[in-house]
Amino acid sequence: MQLLVPIDGSASSFDALRFGVEFASGFDADLAVVHFAAERTDATDELFERARAAISERGLDPEPELVETDVVRESGAARKVGQRIVALAEERGYDHVVMGRTTSNRLERFVVGSASEAVVEESDLPVTLIP
Numbered sequence: 793m794q795l796l797v798p799i800d801g802s803a804s805s806f807d808a809l810r811f812g813v814e815f816a817s818g819f820d821a822d823l824a825v826v827h828f829a830a831e832r833t834d835a836t837d838e839l840f841e842r843a844r845a846a847i848s849e850r851g852l853d854p855e856p857e858l859v860e861t862d863v864v865r866e867s868g869a870a871r872k873v874g875q876r877i878v879a880l881a882e883e884r885g886y887d888h889v890v891m892g893r894t895t896s897n898r899l900e901r902f903v904v905g906s907a908s909e910a911v912v913e914e915s916d917l918p919v920t921l922i923p
Contacts, residue, residue, distance in 0.1 A: 793819060793821040793822070793887045793888065794821065794822045794824065794884075794885060794886045794887050794888075795812055795815060795816050795821045795822065795823050795824065795886065795887070795888050795889075795890060796824050796826065796877070796880070796881050796884075796886040796888070796889045796890070797809050797812040797823065797824070797825050797826070797889075797890050797891065798825075798826050798827070798828065798873075798877050798889070798891050798907070799825060799826070799827050799839065799843055799856070799892075800827065800828075800892070800907075801827075801835075801839050802892055803892075804892030804893055804922060804923060805891065805892035806842065806843075806846060806892070807892055807922045807923075808890050808891050808892040808920075808921075808922040809825065809843060809846050809847070810846055811890055811920070811922050812825075812890040813846060813847055813849070813850045813852060814850065815890065815920075816850075816852060817850045817851075817852065821887075821888075822854075823847070823852055823854050824854060824857065824884075824886065825843055825847065825854060825855075825856040825857065826856070826857045826858075826859050826877075826880065827839060827840070827843075827856060827857070827858055827859065828859045828861050828863075828864060828873045828876060828877075829858060829859075829860065829861070829864055830860065830861065830862055830864050830865055831860060832858050832860075836858060839856075840856045840858075843856045844856065859876070859880065861873070861876055863876060870906055870907045870910075871906065871907065871909070871910045872910075873907045873910075874906065874907035874908065874909065874910025874911045874914070875910055875914060877889065877891070877907065877910075877911050877915075878910070878911055878914045878915045878917075881915065881917055882915075882917075886917065887917065887918070888917060888918045888919075888920070889911055889915065889917055889918070889919045889920070890919075890920045890922065891907070891908055891911065891919070891920075891921060891922070892908070892921070892922050892923075893906075893908040893921040893922065893923055908921050
């Protein structure tokens with residue numbers, strides 16, 4: 793089984809990462825961790841260090857991957873990132889997506905969109921959302 797865990801730095805994405813690491817360890821699954829951003833920055837490096845620490849706690853060693861995309865600068869970016877997650881999962885043959893679900897008010901979800909909602913709506917893969 794191949795598990796995809798997108799992270800964005802939020803508490804819920806790191807809860808999802810910890811869940812994904814446990815899941816991968818328990819089921820002898822392969823784990824891939826991705827982050828979508830316009831470019832690599834110091835903040836990206838800090839995010840990856842946190843991810844590496846969470847992953848190494850269980851003896852796994854996948855390297856988090858930066859997926860560069862300009863959609864993070866566009867209107868409705870969260871929804872577009874969700875669509876990119878689905879496309880990446882399909883292109884690379886992942887079997888399952890585990891991701892955080894950041895709660896927000898209805899107006900914010902309507903205006904900005906939600907990556908996790910886009911993944912659930914547009915993917916045929918199993919998706920586990922961690923609050």
